[in-house]
Amino acid sequence: MEPRFVTAADVARRAGVSRSAVSRAFTPGASVAPETRARVLEAAEALGYRVNRLARTLHRDRSDLVGIIGANLGNPYISAQFDALSAALQAEGLQTLLVNLRPDPRPGAEAPDLGRAVERLLEYRVRTVVLLSGAAPDELVRLCAANGVRMVLINRPAPAAGALADVIDSDAAGGGRLAARRLIAAGCRQLAVVLSESRTSAKLARADAFCAEAARAGLTVRRWTQGPNSYETGVAAARSLLAEGDPARIDGIFGVTDEIALGAMNTARHELGLAVPERLSVIGFDDAPISGWSSHRLTTVRQSLRALTAATLEAILSPADAAVSHRAIAVDLVERGSVAPARGPAPT
Amino acid sequence: MEPRFVTAADVARRAGVSRSAVSRAFTPGASVAPETRARVLEAAEALGYRVNRLARTLHRDRSDLVGIIGANLGNPYISAQFDALSAALQAEGLQTLLVNLRPDPRPGAEAPDLGRAVERLLEYRVRTVVLLSGAAPDELVRLCAANGVRMVLINRPAPAAGALADVIDSDAAGGGRLAARRLIAAGCRQLAVVLSESRTSAKLARADAFCAEAARAGLTVRRWTQGPNSYETGVAAARSLLAEGDPARIDGIFGVTDEIALGAMNTARHELGLAVPERLSVIGFDDAPISGWSSHRLTTVRQSLRALTAATLEAILSPADAAVSHRAIAVDLVERGSVAPARGPAPT
DNA sequence: CGCGGGATTGCACAGCATTGCAACCACGCG
DNA sequence: CGCGTGGTTGCAATGCTGTGCAATCCCGCG
Structure with missing residues (x-):
C-alpha cells in the first residue's frame, strides 16, 4: 500500500x-x-x-517559481545575499528554485554549465531567472525571452541592448575609486589589486576604476589575477606579492571581494608578520558580515544588502510587460581598522 | 503579443x-x-x-523536486552544508526547492513557521523534505507520510518511533565529550558552555555530554543559554561570562557551534584583551571553513561535510519503500591554536 | 502473392486543477 | 401563479504531457 x-x-x-x-x-x-x-x-x-501547485500552474500564465542560478554559495557575502533574497521572495509568496553552478567534485563528472542551468529552469516554467553568478551570453537571454521569461542580472555584465533582462548593479567604478582614494590618502604608494580569474565584469570594473584613479595620482598598480573568487586566492596573492625581497614593497592592497581581501590580510598579518595597517593597508569590497568581526575589522566598500535585495525583488515583481530596467546601488566606504589613518585631506 | x-x-x-x-x-x-x-x-x-516538467510530474509517481527547509543560511557552516547538498542533488538530476525559515524583518509580518513550510512543499509535490533547521513535530512527519513523502532530518530531534523519517546525526555526545576532555587536558578548571536558545536537540546533546564529561572529572560547568545560533550570541556570552571581577574566572569555553565559539573567542581576544589560549581556551563544533583561517585557528569538533552530504543523498535516493534508516556521522577533534597544549595524558 | 511479425504511430484517456457556461434552486415581486 | 434574478453547482473543456492499446506499415519468408 x-x-x-x-x-x-x-x-x-x-x-x-x-x-x-x-x-x-x-x-x-x-x-x-x-x-x-x-x-x-x-x-x-x-x-x-x-x-497541487504544479497542476495549478498549467493554467496560470505565470508560475510562482523563481529560478536562482548561483555558485560559491559558501562565500560569506554571497550566502548572505542568497539568504536575504530567498527570504524576501518567500514573503511575497514566491518560491525559490536553485541551480547550483558549483562543479561536481567526482571524477569524470562534467561541470554544470550556465546554458543547461537556464534550460533546466525553463523546464520548470519559472517566472523569472535570477543570475547571481556567471555571465549570461545574449543567446541565453534571448532563449528566456522567447519563452516569456525575464532575466534579472545582479552585478553581471549587461546583455545586448534591447534584451529582455533587468540589470542591477552596484556602483563598481565608484567603489574602485573610493578604495583607491582612501589608500592614497593613507600614504600608500605601492598599490596592488587582487582579483579572481572569473570574467564577471563587476569585479573587473572595480579593479579598472581602482587602477585609473591611482593613475590620476601618478601611481601604477600591480595587478594580480589568478584563481577563483575565494579566500585562498587572497592568500596566494599575499604570498606572491609580499614575498621577502619583493623590490616593490607593496604597501596597499585592494581585494575586489571581501573574501579575497581577508585572505590577503590574514596572510600578511599572521603568516608573513606584517602589521596591518601600519606596514600594509588592505581594503575590500562587499562588506560581508564577517568583515566586521573583531578578528578582521576590514575597511571595505559596502554594497547595501538591503538595497540590493529590494531592487532585485522589485525587478522580479515588475509586470511582465514592463520595460527593461537598470537599477544602480550606491556604495560607500565603511572605515574599520585595516587602512592607515588618512594624512591630510583626501585627494579630489 | x-x-x-x-x-x-x-x-x-x-x-x-x-x-x-x-x-x-x-x-x-x-x-x-x-x-x-x-x-x-x-x-x-x-x-x-x-x-514541461510540471506537467510531466502529474504523471510520474515521484517528482524531481527536493524540498529543503533551512534557516540561518548566512551561517558559515550551514551555508557550506547547503551549498554541498544542493550541488550533490543537482548532480543526481534532482532539483532544490528552498523554504527559508528566516523571519521576515518587515513590521507586522509573521514569522514563517515550520508547518506552513512543509505544507508549501507538499503543494509542490516534492519527493522528499529535508530539514536543516527547526524541530519537526511528529504531526508534521505524519502529514508528510500521509502524502507519501519521506522526511530527512539532519541533526534534528528524532521523531516518534515508526515515523516515516530518515535521521542523520553526527555524534553530538561523542563530540561534546571530546571537547570536555580536551579542555580538561589543557588544564582548564572553570568551564563554561555557550548555547543558543533554539530547541534543537543536537546542540543540547553536545552541551549535555560536555557537562556530563566534566562532571566525571569533578568539574561543574557554567551554562550560558541565550539568543539564536549566531556570532553575536558568542559575543554576548563572552562579555557576560568573562566580565571583569567575575569570581569564577572562566578558563575554558565550549561553543556548541563554531560561529558561537568564534564570537566568544574574538571578543575575549580583541575586546577583553584575554590571551587565547594562554589565559582562555576555546573550542567549537562543526569545523566551518572560516574556523581554519589564520585569523581564527579555532580548535573544533569536526563533523565531516562530505560524510554528512553523502549520507543525506543516500537517504534521499533510497527507494520509497525502504525501511526508515538512521545514519550516524563520526566526529573528530581538529587541533588548531585556540586550546592550550595538553598537559600529560588525556583523561580516559 | 499472401501472411506473420516487429516496429511505429496515433488515438484516447489519465493525471490534477481551473473556469466558462448553463442548469438549477429558491425567492420575491407583480 | 408566473417569471425574473441572484446565488450555487456541476458539466465539460482547457492546460500539458505520459502511455496503454490498437491500428498501420513495411518487410521478409514461404
Missing part, C-alpha cells in the same frame, strides 16, 4: 460535492456557499489535502 | 507528427523511428521547446 498524494477528487468524494466545488473552495473570491466551503475544508483537513 | 511557453503541440504541428511522437522523442527508450525523432528534435530546437 503506497500512500499517494491526496487529490481534489478524493476530497470531493468525501465531502459529497463535485471536483469543481473543491477547487472553488480553495480559490479566494470564487462563488461557493459558505457551508459548502466549510464542508470541503473539513474534508480536506481530514484527508491532508493541499492544492 | 505575449510570448508563451512553447508546448509539445506546437512542436508536433511543426514537425508534422502527433503530439505523442513528440513526447516519445523526449523519452529515452521509447519506441520512435530515428528520423522521426530527429525531425522532432529539430523542430523543438527551432522553436526553443523544452519538456
Whole structure:
C-alpha cells in the first residue's frame, strides 16, 4: 500500500460535492456557499489535502517559481545575499528554485554549465531567472525571452541592448575609486589589486576604476589575477606579492571581494608578520558580515544588502510587460581598522 | 503579443507528427523511428521547446523536486552544508526547492513557521523534505507520510518511533565529550558552555555530554543559554561570562557551534584583551571553513561535510519503500591554536 | 502473392486543477 | 401563479504531457 498524494477528487468524494466545488473552495473570491466551503475544508483537513501547485500552474500564465542560478554559495557575502533574497521572495509568496553552478567534485563528472542551468529552469516554467553568478551570453537571454521569461542580472555584465533582462548593479567604478582614494590618502604608494580569474565584469570594473584613479595620482598598480573568487586566492596573492625581497614593497592592497581581501590580510598579518595597517593597508569590497568581526575589522566598500535585495525583488515583481530596467546601488566606504589613518585631506 | 511557453503541440504541428511522437522523442527508450525523432528534435530546437516538467510530474509517481527547509543560511557552516547538498542533488538530476525559515524583518509580518513550510512543499509535490533547521513535530512527519513523502532530518530531534523519517546525526555526545576532555587536558578548571536558545536537540546533546564529561572529572560547568545560533550570541556570552571581577574566572569555553565559539573567542581576544589560549581556551563544533583561517585557528569538533552530504543523498535516493534508516556521522577533534597544549595524558 | 511479425504511430484517456457556461434552486415581486 | 434574478453547482473543456492499446506499415519468408 503506497500512500499517494491526496487529490481534489478524493476530497470531493468525501465531502459529497463535485471536483469543481473543491477547487472553488480553495480559490479566494470564487462563488461557493459558505457551508459548502466549510464542508470541503473539513474534508480536506481530514484527508491532508493541499492544492497541487504544479497542476495549478498549467493554467496560470505565470508560475510562482523563481529560478536562482548561483555558485560559491559558501562565500560569506554571497550566502548572505542568497539568504536575504530567498527570504524576501518567500514573503511575497514566491518560491525559490536553485541551480547550483558549483562543479561536481567526482571524477569524470562534467561541470554544470550556465546554458543547461537556464534550460533546466525553463523546464520548470519559472517566472523569472535570477543570475547571481556567471555571465549570461545574449543567446541565453534571448532563449528566456522567447519563452516569456525575464532575466534579472545582479552585478553581471549587461546583455545586448534591447534584451529582455533587468540589470542591477552596484556602483563598481565608484567603489574602485573610493578604495583607491582612501589608500592614497593613507600614504600608500605601492598599490596592488587582487582579483579572481572569473570574467564577471563587476569585479573587473572595480579593479579598472581602482587602477585609473591611482593613475590620476601618478601611481601604477600591480595587478594580480589568478584563481577563483575565494579566500585562498587572497592568500596566494599575499604570498606572491609580499614575498621577502619583493623590490616593490607593496604597501596597499585592494581585494575586489571581501573574501579575497581577508585572505590577503590574514596572510600578511599572521603568516608573513606584517602589521596591518601600519606596514600594509588592505581594503575590500562587499562588506560581508564577517568583515566586521573583531578578528578582521576590514575597511571595505559596502554594497547595501538591503538595497540590493529590494531592487532585485522589485525587478522580479515588475509586470511582465514592463520595460527593461537598470537599477544602480550606491556604495560607500565603511572605515574599520585595516587602512592607515588618512594624512591630510583626501585627494579630489 | 505575449510570448508563451512553447508546448509539445506546437512542436508536433511543426514537425508534422502527433503530439505523442513528440513526447516519445523526449523519452529515452521509447519506441520512435530515428528520423522521426530527429525531425522532432529539430523542430523543438527551432522553436526553443523544452519538456514541461510540471506537467510531466502529474504523471510520474515521484517528482524531481527536493524540498529543503533551512534557516540561518548566512551561517558559515550551514551555508557550506547547503551549498554541498544542493550541488550533490543537482548532480543526481534532482532539483532544490528552498523554504527559508528566516523571519521576515518587515513590521507586522509573521514569522514563517515550520508547518506552513512543509505544507508549501507538499503543494509542490516534492519527493522528499529535508530539514536543516527547526524541530519537526511528529504531526508534521505524519502529514508528510500521509502524502507519501519521506522526511530527512539532519541533526534534528528524532521523531516518534515508526515515523516515516530518515535521521542523520553526527555524534553530538561523542563530540561534546571530546571537547570536555580536551579542555580538561589543557588544564582548564572553570568551564563554561555557550548555547543558543533554539530547541534543537543536537546542540543540547553536545552541551549535555560536555557537562556530563566534566562532571566525571569533578568539574561543574557554567551554562550560558541565550539568543539564536549566531556570532553575536558568542559575543554576548563572552562579555557576560568573562566580565571583569567575575569570581569564577572562566578558563575554558565550549561553543556548541563554531560561529558561537568564534564570537566568544574574538571578543575575549580583541575586546577583553584575554590571551587565547594562554589565559582562555576555546573550542567549537562543526569545523566551518572560516574556523581554519589564520585569523581564527579555532580548535573544533569536526563533523565531516562530505560524510554528512553523502549520507543525506543516500537517504534521499533510497527507494520509497525502504525501511526508515538512521545514519550516524563520526566526529573528530581538529587541533588548531585556540586550546592550550595538553598537559600529560588525556583523561580516559 | 499472401501472411506473420516487429516496429511505429496515433488515438484516447489519465493525471490534477481551473473556469466558462448553463442548469438549477429558491425567492420575491407583480 | 408566473417569471425574473441572484446565488450555487456541476458539466465539460482547457492546460500539458505520459502511455496503454490498437491500428498501420513495411518487410521478409514461404
